[in-house]
Amino acid sequence: MASFLLRHNRNLFACSLFGNKEHFRLYFQFRFQSLGAAANMVHSYSSSSGSIRNDFTDLTCPHSWYPKAREKHRRVILHVGPTNSGKTYHALKQLESSASGIYCGPLRLLAWEIAKRLNKVQVPCDLITGQEREEVDGANHKAVTVEMADVSADYQCAVIDEIQMIGCTTRGYSFTRALLGIAADELHLCGDPAAVPLIQEILKITGDEVEVQFYERLSPLIPLNVPLGSFSNIRNGDCIVAFSRKEIYSLKKRIEKEGNHLCSVVYGSLPPETRTRQFKVLLGLQASMFNDASSEFDVLVASDAIGMGLNLNISRIIFSSTKKFDGFEVRDLTVPEIKQIAGRAGRYGSNFPEGQVTCLDEDDLPLLHSSLNSPSPILERAGLLPTFDLMYMYSRLHPRYGFYQILVKCICLFVFPLSIASEKKIVTASYNEVAKHCIPLNFIFKSLNLKILRCLNILYYYIPKLHYSPFIFKYCRHIFLTMRNYLKIISLLIVINY
Ligand SMILES: Nc1ncnc2c1ncn2[C@@H]1O[C@H](COP(=O)(O)OP(=O)(O)OP(=O)(O)O)[C@@H](O)[C@H]1O
Structure with a gap:
C-alpha cells in the first residue's frame, strides 16, 4: 500500500x-x-x-497501538547517569543471561558492536539494521537499530539504548514506538537522567512497574583550558569531531599533511563496504585501528554520530566547532550533544584511563566548559508517528x-x-x-x-x-x-x- x-x-x-x-x-x-x-x-x-x-x-492513546506489550506487566529498569558510567554494560548483562531478547540502539555501529559481543560469549544473536540482516543459527537474541525493533514478538528481556533520543525531533518517534511497543518481561532503558520524568510519565499510562538506577562516571573526563592550536599538536588516540563530510575530509587531509598521522574516517553516509571495513577494525576487540599498535591509523576524524553511545579507544575529543548546520540553520551544539560527544574520550576499559576534551578554536571553549558543567534540560516531549x-x-x-x-x-x-x-x-x-x-x-x-x-x-x-x-x-x-x-x-x- x-x-x-x-x-x-x-x-x-x-x-x-x-x-x-x-x-x-x-x-x-x-x-x-x-x-x-x-x-x-x-x-x-x-x-x-x-x-x-x-x-x-x-x-491520543499511542500506548493502545501495541496490544502485545499491553498484555504484559513489564518490569522497566531505567539505567541513568553520565556518559561512560556502565549503564549499557549492566543492561547487557541482563540481556545476555535471558532466554530471549532484543537490543535496540540508535546506530548501526552499536547494533553491530552488541551482536558481536553477544555472539562472542556464545549467545547467538542476529544483527538487523536498515541496511543488513545477518541471521545466526539458533539465535533467540537480536541486535537492531531502533527503527527495526519488532513490536510483534515476545521477549524475556529488551534493552533500549540512548533512550533520551526519544525527545529527538527527527528520530524520537522510533524510540517512543520501541518504548511503548516492545513486549518484554523486562525492559532496560539506558540514557541521560533528563529523560526520567518523561519516561515515568509515559509509563504511568502503560501501568508498567518502573525502577530507576543511577550511575556515576567510571573514569574522569577533563575539559582542557587550551585549544588544540596547531595540527602538529595532534597525537595518537585523538578524535576530531566535524559536522559535514566536506569538513571531515578536509581535516583528514590537513592532519595527515601537517600532523604526520594517518586518519581513519567515520561518518553516517560512508559507503556501506567502507564503513563495514572500518567498523570491523574500529570495533574489533575494542582496539580501534587508530590505537592498534600494528595499525598505522592512529587518529580518527568522525561526525557527531559517534556521540550516540559508541565505545572507541579515544583519549581526546577535539571539537572542530561547537556549531552545526541542522538542516535549517547553523546553531550552537546543545548541552546533551556536547556531553554525548565529549563522553567518547577515556572510555572505561579502553587504552586511555582518562579522557580529555577540547576544541580547535579558543572561542569555542566557553560553550564546551559550560555545557559539560550543566545538566541536560529535562525532556518534555517524545516524538510520535x-x-x-x-x-x-x-x-x-x-x-x-x-x-x-x-x-x-x-x-x-x-x-x-x-x-x-x-x-x-x-x-x-x-x-x-x-x-x-x-x-x-x-x-x-x-x-x-x-x-x-x-x-x-x-x-x-x-x-x-x-x-x-x-x-x-x-x-x-x-x-x-x-x-x-x-x-x-x-x-x-x-x-x-x-
Ligand atoms: N563493570 C564493568 N566491568 C567491565 N567493563 C565495564 C564495566 N562497566 C562498564 N564497562 C565498560 O565501560 C565502557 C562504558 O560502559 P557503557 O557503554 O556501559 O557506558 P554508558 O554509561 O552506557 O555510556 P554512554 O552513555 O556513553 O553510552 C564499556 O566499554 C563497558 O564495556
Whole structure:
C-alpha cells in the first residue's frame, strides 16, 4: 500500500509545485479510495484476541497501538547517569543471561558492536539494521537499530539504548514506538537522567512497574583550558569531531599533511563496504585501528554520530566547532550533544584511563566548559508517528474525510511531538499552531529520500520569506502558502513509504 503511494511521489511533487489546490486535494482523495484493499490487513489489528480491547483509532492513546506489550506487566529498569558510567554494560548483562531478547540502539555501529559481543560469549544473536540482516543459527537474541525493533514478538528481556533520543525531533518517534511497543518481561532503558520524568510519565499510562538506577562516571573526563592550536599538536588516540563530510575530509587531509598521522574516517553516509571495513577494525576487540599498535591509523576524524553511545579507544575529543548546520540553520551544539560527544574520550576499559576534551578554536571553549558543567534540560516531549494503518482506521471513523484531510490531521500529531502530560493539546492544536512547530522532517535514512527531504525542508523554510517579499505579487502568495502545506504532506508520504 505504501509503495503504491511512493510510485506517485514524483507526480505529487510536480502537482504540488505547479497544480492547483483543488486538483491536488482530489488527487489525494482518489488515491485514498483506491486503498480500500488495505482494510483486511487493518482488521487483524482491531480483532485482537487478547482480553484487552483497544481503540486503535484513538490517536491520543499511542500506548493502545501495541496490544502485545499491553498484555504484559513489564518490569522497566531505567539505567541513568553520565556518559561512560556502565549503564549499557549492566543492561547487557541482563540481556545476555535471558532466554530471549532484543537490543535496540540508535546506530548501526552499536547494533553491530552488541551482536558481536553477544555472539562472542556464545549467545547467538542476529544483527538487523536498515541496511543488513545477518541471521545466526539458533539465535533467540537480536541486535537492531531502533527503527527495526519488532513490536510483534515476545521477549524475556529488551534493552533500549540512548533512550533520551526519544525527545529527538527527527528520530524520537522510533524510540517512543520501541518504548511503548516492545513486549518484554523486562525492559532496560539506558540514557541521560533528563529523560526520567518523561519516561515515568509515559509509563504511568502503560501501568508498567518502573525502577530507576543511577550511575556515576567510571573514569574522569577533563575539559582542557587550551585549544588544540596547531595540527602538529595532534597525537595518537585523538578524535576530531566535524559536522559535514566536506569538513571531515578536509581535516583528514590537513592532519595527515601537517600532523604526520594517518586518519581513519567515520561518518553516517560512508559507503556501506567502507564503513563495514572500518567498523570491523574500529570495533574489533575494542582496539580501534587508530590505537592498534600494528595499525598505522592512529587518529580518527568522525561526525557527531559517534556521540550516540559508541565505545572507541579515544583519549581526546577535539571539537572542530561547537556549531552545526541542522538542516535549517547553523546553531550552537546543545548541552546533551556536547556531553554525548565529549563522553567518547577515556572510555572505561579502553587504552586511555582518562579522557580529555577540547576544541580547535579558543572561542569555542566557553560553550564546551559550560555545557559539560550543566545538566541536560529535562525532556518534555517524545516524538510520535502514527502508522499508516492507524491513519486508515482513523479515516474509517471519519468516512467523509478524504486522504488530504486525514493527512493534514495526522501531520498535526506527527510534527507536534507528544507530551503525554498534555495529550489534549495535540488534539486541539490548530493547524496554525502546528505549523509553528513544524520541524525538519528528516525521518528518512535512505540517502535518496534524505536528499529529497532536505530539498523540501529548504523550500519549506524559504517559502515564508518569499511570501513576505515585496517582489512577490499578491496572487503568488496563495500559491506559495499552498505549496508549503503540500510540502509537509509530501514529506509525510515519503516517511510513510520508508
Ligand atoms: N563493570 C564493568 N566491568 C567491565 N567493563 C565495564 C564495566 N562497566 C562498564 N564497562 C565498560 O565501560 C565502557 C562504558 O560502559 P557503557 O557503554 O556501559 O557506558 P554508558 O554509561 O552506557 O555510556 P554512554 O552513555 O556513553 O553510552 C564499556 O566499554 C563497558 O564495556
